Amino acid sequence: MRRPLTLRIIDSLDGKAWLALGVFLALALVAVPVLHLAVPEDSAFHVSTYVITLIGKIMCYALVAVAMDLIWGYGGILSLGHGLFFALGGYAFGMYLMRQIGRDGSYQSDLPDFMVFLDWKELPWFWSGSDSFLWVAILVVVVPAIVAFIFGYFAFRSRIKGVYFSIITQALTYAAMLLFFRNETGFGGNNGFTDFKRVLGYTVTSPETRLVLFGLTALLLAATLVFAAWLVKSKFGRVLAAIRDAESRVMFIGYNPLWYKLFIWVVSAVLCGIAGALYVPQVGIINPSEMSPANSIEIAIWVAVGGRGTLIGPVIGAFVVNLAKSWFTVSFPEYWLFFLGLLFIVVTLMLPQGLVGLWKKLTTRKEGAAA
């Protein structure tokens, strides 16, 4: 008899991992709000708005990295188009945020400013319902899922894989970027959406709203990690890993790889979409450059730096690379690309298992020496 789902979920992480997760959530949901709101600004323990925005943003990225790891680390499929799903989720939620501006825009119109600027008289059909939070929340999940399903179905059905698949996903996000750059597409052209005022009636920039968004992101990241841990340990996860390692053999045993790949691909896209939706209100802008091929390929390096095929790796990678990015772009802007480029080269050449792999190697060597 199979064990109940709750038990299986609890078993998917070991005691140490649950402890780490608990500490993380306690920090994000209790310590950070208290340090931000209750501790005076001049205190050394005060957590500034800048830090909250930065960490909140990086947690969204970490969510994307985990999604990427699910298909790359566990499915062996390298997508260079995940920025598209991230941006789609962001744009879907951005529509709601634009509608929440109401008549407070610079043209005092019911329409978003950029539509007034284009001399449009009414909302295009795909904007209908965008003033309802619930509808937009559905869009955030469904739009990336549909795009991923259609694209994935055709790509996996004709057994496109390896670098072919990577490049075609890159072309996909590139085409979408060109599309969203057009003013006529109806998503604000190259300025995208910005100048948000409210979310669910609360001011978007108030400390409380920020903290709620921050906490939500942390919760979602934790939930995703638990879900992913359960998923990769389930039978599905094992078939997926088998497909990654020897697709033909799995086919000959009688599994159809198409549905396994397609499922993990759509799940990954949906996670990216949700991350995008959380990202937009925290950062305050979404524009087509989020879909640029360079952004999507950067996601891959977060996963590679942390260590793919592990779940904590992508989170570590997203934090390390993005903290380095914020530090470099402030202190040495002209060296950032050198650093990023060398990171790509060094990680692929010397750290195929990423930082997690390096850590494991160091600890096992120590144990070996002790024994």
Next chain:
Amino acid sequence: MTKTILVFLLYACSLSAQAALDAAQVRQLAAEDSSDKVAAIRQLTQTADPDAVRVLQAMADDSLYLAGGKAVIIDGDKAFDAATGAAIRVPADAESVTVNNRIRGELANALAALKLFDADAGVRLASAQKLQSSVSPEMAPLLAQALEKEGDAQIRALLTVAHAQANLGNDDPAARMAAVKALSETSSPTIKSLLLPLTDKAGEPDDKVRYEAIAAVKAIDGRLALAENLGRVFSGLSLGSILLLAALGLAITYGVMGIINMAHGELLMVGAYAAYGMQSLFRAYLPDWIDWYLPAAIPVAFFAAALVGVVMERTVIRWLYGRTLETLLATWGISLVLIQSARVLFGAQNVEVSNPTWMSGGIELLPNLVLPWNRIIIVGFALFVLTLVWVLMNRTRLGMFVRAVTQNRPMAGCVGVPTARIDTLAFALGAGIAGLGGVALSQISNVGPDMGQGYIVDSFMVVVVGGVGQLAGAVWAALGLGILSKLLEGWAGAVIAKISILVCIIIFIQKRPQGIFALKGRFVE
């Protein structure tokens, strides 16, 4: 000085001809009202009298004066009677004749028309060409006269068009009919706009002429559309050549090693900067030979890019064999480093690379179809590179080894092909060809650190569509994609064209995952 000589010569001619113009007409040139002046100029032109050239030229040169009720020409300290050409004393009360822009235009036309009777065929040709775009109805008889005398076929053709234009306003329907018929042979937008009023009942009372005009406009439209489509096909061809240059190198490296070199676009950039460097060197040290910097840049670009390629292969790619996805990421890292190096070395702004003088201008096939030389030369250059690669791949030992490794690496190694060395050489070759592509690109687009980024997706599409390791596939795919995207661009705009091409490729791969030309044989993934 020339003016003086000209006036003097004309004066001498008129003396010998002893021809006098109608004094009243000449007097009217100095009338108060501009319209009177225009009428006088047109009447004088109609006489087709060489003597009229002298007076009109003087008027155009601002040396026509009114003195004592007579028009006189005053040139320095000499004066002549305008009508007869006889020398007279410089009058004291001479009043300058005002020549405004309208009159000046009219004078230029009149002089051009009169020059149709010049003895020199070159002068006649020039004036006939000048009259193609500006003809007044009054010139019709004059043009008819010139046409009758003209022996040169080229000038006759030009004159026929000019005459027909002048006759479009003729009162006689038969004359209009002939004019419309003559004009229906032409293919210029200006003449079409002249004919358009005649297709309307208000503009043309005669039914037959109107129908003829409608047919003529249709014929011209057809030729214009043809020229436009030819132009599109040509720009598609030139885009295809550029794609081919960008993709050829990629096809070789991808074919041999099965890796995607994401830094391929940056190798194009290296080639383009090599062209820029040669241009700077020539400017500094060989300014007289500046037009030849481009041929000199070709080998430099090839070896510069090939060198970068060898370094890449030896230091990074070599260590990642069998791990294609990681190679993709590592080469992306290399591309970032190369982009930033270019920014540091040459600045973040685009640099200026100018066309040599022999590349500017173009061939005019039709009035609205000009093929620019730089595009033609790039198409030729792509052909040259293609031939070079073909010879290298099919007629040399190195090429044979490269093909052997592409087809079956372990087996090639077993029979003694030094596969590791072939990898390096093939990669260098691919990189060098990208460098050549960069030289071509430097002539038609911006040269800057980011220039390579836009080509990687496009050139990989060519490789995907064409099939791996196939030169013929790359050629057909590059030309096909180039022409298709230009045709779509004309029809739906650049962005939509690009998106539909990408969608087409994704659908195409469903049907032919191996590309147009698949390698035949047994393959295990």
